[in-house]
Amino acid sequence: MTTTVAAYAAPSAKAPLERTTIERREVGECDVLIDIKFTGICHSDIHQARDGWSEGIFPMVPGHEITGLVEAVGSGVTKFAVGDRVGVGCLIDSCRECENCEAGLEQYCHKGPIGTYNALDKNGEPAYGGYSEKIVVDENYTFRIPDGLSLDVAAPLLCAGITTYSPLKHWNAGPGKKVAIVGMGGLGHMGVKIAHALGAEVTVLSQSLRKKEDGLKLGASHYYATSDEATFTELRGTFDIILSTVSAPLNLDVYLSLLKTDGAFLNVGGPEEPVALNLFSVMAGRKTLAGSGIGGIPETQEMLDFCAEHGLGAEIELISASEINDAYERVLASDVRYRFVIDTATI
Template sequence: MTTNVTAYAAPAAKAPLERTTVPRRAVGEHDVLIEIKYAGICHSDIHQARDGWGEGIFPMVPGHEIAGIVTETGSAVTKHAVGDRVGVGCFVDSCRECQYCRQGLQQYCERGMTATYNGRDKAGDPTYGGYSSHIVVDEDYTLRIPEGISLDVAAPLLCAGITLYSPLAHWKAGPGKKVAVVGLGGLGHMGVKIAHAMGAEVTVLSQSLRKQEDGRRLGADHYYATSDPATFEELAGSFDLIVSTVSAPLDFDAYLSLLKTDGALVNVGAPEDQVKLNLFSLIGGRRTLAGSAIGGIPETQEMLDFCAEHGLGAEIELIRADQINEAYERVVDSDVRYRFVIDAATL
């Protein structure tokens, strides 16, 4: 039997979010019921609630940075117990059978992962995300949050943390590697923290020097303003890896010129507009232009354990549920340092 739970939802594209109720399925034998404590606000929530990435499913309850406590388990659950601290990220299911699911790369499921919100489950019902009091999730898609991280700063790790950890790990950021992070926002600030903890030499490339003090505090060794043309002359051929977190189109030819031969520019930010590229920017230095999408379940758990080991959490501004619409406008204006997190007790 389904249960209605309190949530904040966008009733239509571009409409303000409002308090409502949404259905949650009954707890199945492999499910856990999670009382949500905190939910992060990701820029992708805004893109989807405003139809920026295509037509959405409404009413829409955003939120895929979820941290909470297990309050009920199904009869066959073995991975989690009542009282456990758990998290839920960007997806809640996948086909489980394709080559990528079998490798633990569920984010690249050949049949498409089931998004935590703005998606449809295998029964065809809409999924509703973390701006709500409770959620029911299969145990295999529920993460363990280590004791070393408080739940409020852990919530954004379920998207922002893994989105940066995955490419940094895949392209082997570490001692002896020069890594640049483009943009010091909700994603970028976690990239700086994680790359620094991995042992890389970290540079922030931001539009201005306004956040330079923050960048240094978070672990950046260097900080440059991309609005200054001299930056691209001074840093030409400098980096092994550049991770772009911005959701606006870049001058890719300019940024690719900052890579060493065999360097990679990896995009985790997703602009709504198309981008342009001169292929000679790649050919000249055997450079790579790539993308990366979150991480699979095993890697997301690895990231949470890594963050706990190194004392890493997101820099957050905790808000009430009735401040969500204001927070959306502030995210668009880049007026947050560095992640809004909703206190679910205020729903």
């Protein structure tokens, strides 16, 4: 039988989110029913609820930073039991057959991964996210939350954590490497924590010095304002890796000038507008301009275990569901330190 649960949804593009009810599917043989406790608010929720990236599927229940407790399991489930602490991230399924899926890179599934929301599942039904009381997910796309992480600070790791962890690991951030994190927000603050825990020397590049004290406390050794033109002169040729977490278009040419020879500029922010690039900026110094999208299932569990080992939860502001629309505006105004998390008991 399906289950009716309360949720917050955007009824149409750019419309305020409102309380409603949705149907969750019957728990199948390999499914887990999760009683959601906390859901993070990601900037991508705003992009999608407001048709910023592409035309969305409405009504839309956002939310892909989900933690909770297993309430029921299907007859074939082997990885989880009732009462387990679990999480759900940005995807809930993939083809499971292509080269990338077999390699644990489900986020790059050749047939397209199925997002936790604003997507159609394999039955052609809309997928609804974590701004809701419960969710049903295949056990293979569900994560174990280590005991060392509380569920509230663990929720943003399911997007902000893996989105920064994956490229930092892939491009070998670690001892002897100088890493710059562009943007000190929901993604950026986790990038600082993770890069520092990996052993890199971390610099924050932010519009102003307003959050400098926070950045240094979270693991940065240096903090510069990008609004100061002298920053780009002083830091020219400094970094092995620059990880950009901002969703606004940047002047890529000036940022690429901050890389060493063979340095890499990694983009995980998703601007709604196209950006310009002079190719000589990458040709001079054999530099790499790359992007990265979340992480696969094995790597996401690896990230959770890493964060638990190093005590890396997100810095959060816990809110009630009635505050979601205000939180969206505050995210756009950069008025959050550093991730809003919804207490789903208030839905």
